Structures are given as C-alpha cells and as structure tokens.
Amino acid sequence: MNLDFSQIVPYIPFMLEGVWVTLQFVIIAIIFGFILGSLIALVKISRFTLLKWLADFYTSIFRGTPLILQLLLIYYAVPQLTGYDISPFLSAILTFGLNSSAYVSEIIRAGIQAVDKGQREAAEALGIPYRPMMIKIILPQAMKNILPALMNEFITLTKESALVSVISYLDLMRRAQVVSSDIYRSFEPLLFVGLLYYAMVMVLTLIGKYVERRMRASD
Amino acid sequence: MINVEKLHKSFGETEVLHDINTSIERGEVVTIIGPSGSGKSTFLRCLNLLEQPTSGQVLVNDEDITNPNINILNIRQQIGMVFQHFHLFPHMNVLENLTYAPMTVKGESKVEAKQKAEQLLAKVGLSEKLEAFPNSLSGGQKQRVAIARALAMEPDLMLFDEPTSALDPEMVKEVLDVIKDLAHSGMTMAVVTHEMGFAKEVADRIIFMDEGKIVEESEPKSFFEKPDSERAQSFLDKVL
Numbered sequence: 001m002n003l004d005f006s007q008i009v010p011y012i013p014f015m016l017e018g019v020w021v022t023l024q025f026v027i028i029a030i031i032f033g034f035i036l037g038s039l040i041a042l043v044k045i046s047r048f049t050l051l052k053w054l055a056d057f058y059t060s061i062f063r064g065t066p067l068i069l070q071l072l073l074i075y076y077a078v079p080q081l082t083g084y085d086i087s088p089f090l091s092a093i094l095t096f097g098l099n100s101s102a103y104v105s106e107i108i109r110a111g112i113q114a115v116d117k118g119q120r121e122a123a124e125a126l127g128i129p130y131r132p133m134m135i136k137i138i139l140p141q142a143m144k145n146i147l148p149a150l151m152n153e154f155i156t157l158t159k160e161s162a163l164v165s166v167i168s169y170l171d172l173m174r175r176a177q178v179v180s181s182d183i184y185r186s187f188e189p190l191l192f193v194g195l196l197y198y199a200m201v202m203v204l205t206l207i208g209k210y211v212e213r214r215m216r217a218s219d
Numbered sequence: 220m221i222n223v224e225k226l227h228k229s230f231g232e233t234e235v236l237h238d239i240n241t242s243i244e245r246g247e248v249v250t251i252i253g254p255s256g257s258g259k260s261t262f263l264r265c266l267n268l269l270e271q272p273t274s275g276q277v278l279v280n281d282e283d284i285t286n287p288n289i290n291i292l293n294i295r296q297q298i299g300m301v302f303q304h305f306h307l308f309p310h311m312n313v314l315e316n317l318t319y320a321p322m323t324v325k326g327e328s329k330v331e332a333k334q335k336a337e338q339l340l341a342k343v344g345l346s347e348k349l350e351a352f353p354n355s356l357s358g359g360q361k362q363r364v365a366i367a368r369a370l371a372m373e374p375d376l377m378l379f380d381e382p383t384s385a386l387d388p389e390m391v392k393e394v395l396d397v398i399k400d401l402a403h404s405g406m407t408m409a410v411v412t413h414e415m416g417f418a419k420e421v422a423d424r425i426i427f428m429d430e431g432k433i434v435e436e437s438e439p440k441s442f443f444e445k446p447d448s449e450r451a452q453s454f455l456d457k458v459l
C-alpha cells in the first residue's frame with residue numbers, strides 16, 4: 001500500500017480554492033442556461049411554426065454532439081472566426097450555458113405538456129387569456145414535474161464542469177492535475193477533489209429534496 | 220340565443236359532425252343524448268370554440284363566432300362549461316377556483332368576487348368548503364364546485380358535458396339536483412347526459428344524435444314514449 005496524503009496537505013488551500021472557481025462559472029452557467037432555456041421553452045409551446053422548428057433544431061444540436069466538442073469549438077473557433085480572444089472562463093460559461101439551455105427548455109416543455117389538458121380547457125372555457133392562464137394555472141402545476149428534473153440537470157452540469165480542465169481553466173479538476181504533476185502522485189489529489197465534487201453534488205441534492213418537500217407540503 | 224347552421228367538424232380527414240342545424244332559445248333546457256362517439260361532446264365544444272368548426276355558422280346572441288375576427292374570450296365569458304372530469308384547479312382552494320376568473324377576466328374586486336362565491340357555494344350546498352382544496356373533496360362535491368365556478372362568470376348559457384358520468388352512483392343525485400335547480404331558475408342550458416330520468420324530467424327538448432348527425436329533435440314526453448326514428452328507438456331499448 002503506497003498512500004501518502006501528507007504530501008497534498010500544502011496544496012489543500014489551492015485545491016479548495018478550485019471549489020470556488022468551479023462554482024463561479026457553474027452558477028453563472030446555470031442561471032444563463034435557465035433563463036435562455038425558459039425562453040426557448042416558451043417558443044416551443046408557442047404557435048410560431050418557424051421559431052418552433054429553430055428551437056427544436058437548436059436543442060437537437062446541443063443534445064446530439066459531445067459536450068467536450070462544443071467546448072473546444074467555442075474556445076478555438078471564436079478567436080479564429082471573429083478575432084476575439086475568448087477567455088477560458090467565458091468559453092466555459094457560454095458552452096455550459098448554451099448546452100444547459102437546450103436541456104432546460106426540454107424539461108420545461110415536457111413539464112408543461114404533462115399538465116392535464118383539461119386544465120387548459122377549463123381555463124379557456126372561463127375566458128381566461130393566455131398569459132394569466134399560463135402563469136397562474138399551467139406553470140404552477142408544471143413546476144411539480146419541472147423542479148426535480150431541473151435539479152438533476154444542475155447536478156449533471158456541476159459534474160460535467162470538470163471538462164473545462166481541457167481548456168486550461170484552473171477549476172477544481174484542473175487543480176488536481178496540477179498538484180499531481182507537482183508531487184508525482186495522481187491518486188491522492190484526485191481522491192481529494194473527488195470528495196469535493198461529491199460534497200457539492202450532495203449539497204445540491206439536499207437543496208432539491210428540500211424544495212420538493214416544500215412543494216409537496218403546499219399540495 | 221344559439222343558432223347553429225350547416226355546422227361541419229372534421230378532425231383531419233374524418234368528419235365527425237355532418238350538417239348540424241339547430242337552435243337553443245333563451246331559457247330553454249336542451250338535453251343531448253346518443254351513443255358514445257356520436258359527436259355530442261364535439262358539438263358542445265363547437266359552441267364555445269374549444270373546437271373550431273370546419274364550416275357552417277354558430278350564432279351566439281346573433282354574433283357569428285366562426286368569424287375569425289371575433290373576440291373568442293368575450294364569447295367564452297358568456298358561456299359556462301362543466302366537464303365530465305370537473306377540471307378544478309388543484310393548486311387553488313375552492314374560493315380561489317371561484318374568484319380567479321371573475322377577478323382576472325371581468326375585473327371584479329376581491330370583495331365582490333368573494334361575496335358572489337359565497338352565495339354560489341351556498342346555492343350548491345358547500346358553504347363550509349370555502350377554504351378546502353379540490354383533492355379533499357368527493358367527486359360530487361368537486362362537480363358542484365365546478366358548476367359554481369362556471370356560474371361565477373354569470374354566463375348566459377351553460378354547457379354540461381356528461382356532468383355525472385365520472386361519479387360514483389351515490390353522488391349522482393346531489394349533482395343532478397343542483398342542475399335541476401339551475402334549470403328551474405331559468406338558465407339556458409345544453410346538457411349531454413346518459414341520465415334518461417333527468418332528461419325526461421328537466422328537458423324542454425331532446426336532441427338525439429347518432430354518427431355525427433342530429434337524428435331527431437322532440438319533446439321529452441313523445442321522445443321517451445315513442446321516438447320518431449328507429450335509431451332512437453333501438454338506443455332507448457338499450458339504455459332504458
């Protein structure tokens with residue numbers, strides 16, 4: 001058994017800082033993805049055929065290609081095509097935000113369509129206009145389907161965020177690799193950041209459970 | 220109050236309503252009966268544009284609602300609808316179910332809407348359920364709330380689509396009683412039902428539909444004693 005955790009001790013603050021660096025872009029990407037995804041979902045349930053087609057196409061592109069490819073494309077293609085030297089941070093936010101918006105839009109669309117269509121008919125029969133019907137009658141019921149799936153999406157995004165290490169963004173994952181090459185040991189730093197990822201996901205899971213319980217209580 | 224002329228309705232290639240012509244006078248109670256799949260629901264839903272007629276005219280208070288420039292929401296405010304499966308808003312309590320549309324659509328004040336809701340609940344015998352949520356109510360209670368919710372919009376016409384078909388037998392009467400009261404109060408209504416006793420007792424006129432057509436329109440008495448058409452006769456033989 002050749003394990004020596006004492007060697008990573010000096011690097012612990014460096015790695016812990018990675019938690020914050022990762023969270024920074026993950027949180028921004030989640031918010032960006034959520035806002036954009038909600039807008040795309042609105043398009044998907046609308047009556048504008050061309051826009052709907054575009055929204056579906058957009059979704060299928062982001063769901064149909066590897067995330068790492070999307071990340072590298074944005075990181076390398078943007079400077080090459082526009083001359084703008086995009087930072088790893090911005091590339092990460094853009095890639096994860098755009099990618100997440102595709103999934104979020106599907107989650108919201110499916111959640112809305114899962115609401116009993118009698119609800120919509122009852123609202124229409126009462127003469128309630130589209131917007132208040134959506135906001136006050138359909139969405140509150142769709143939330144029950146949407147929230148758990150959204151929480152899953154956020155957890156996935158948090159874990160997949162480790163991919164940004166390939167564009168040299170000094171996130172949690174990348175820091176484990178830096179430490180490895182410093183101390184010529186991989187297992188200990190990887191195990192350490194693994195625990196940190198696990199802790200982040202557990203916190204998200206607990207938040208999700210709490211929200212779900214609150215929703216059920218209000219039923 | 221309602222005038223239907225040459226109404227056709229198709230879903231895709233299949234025509235499910237063929238050349239419907241009829242009218243409903245103010246204060247009249249019409250029941251629509253006929254076998255399952257004969258187009259009763261579709262006909263009712265064409266009257267408040269939950270389904271868009273494929274061709275023909277539907278006049279509501281002399282306004283042609285098939286005209287694309289019509290304000291659909293305006294028309295729907297004048298027509299209440301009660302569904303087989305109630306469709307109460309599950310995240311709102313009974314009071315909110317009754318006040319949301321009047322406040323949102325007609326701009327009634329909260330006080331005004333609440334007062335009316337209380338009166339209506341008293342009328343359907345559910346005053347004590349003001350704060351209850353739909354999932355705590357029995358089927359019969361849900362349907363009575365649904366009737367009150369439609370009445371809260373003060374419609375000119377009420378449409379009922381098999382209002383008792385989803386109920387346990389012991390709850391049918393409490394709902395039919397509410398509908399009867401409403402009929403006696405002079406409300407104009409069209410009721411799709413399989414309750415022949417109710418139809419006989421309450422209706423001013425029976426519309427018998429089969430295979431997307433109105434086969435027969437008669438007074439209840441003569442209809443139930445001896446219908447004009449053979450198809451109505453064989454339908455009655457089956458259900459009575």
Ligand SMILES: Nc1ncnc2c1ncn2[C@@H]1O[C@H](COP(=O)(O)OP(=O)(O)O)[C@@H](O)[C@H]1O
Nearest residue numbers: 230231235253254255256257258259260261262
């Ligand atoms: N939304 C729809 N799409 C396609 N077909 C429909 C739809 N709604 C009703 N139908 C068809 O129209 C016919 C009449 O249905 P309906 O009006 O519900 O009959 P009823 O209420 O008398 O049982 C049926 O054959 C039914 O399958």
Ligand SMILES: [Mg+2]
Nearest residue numbers: 259260261381
């Ligand atoms: Mg029906």
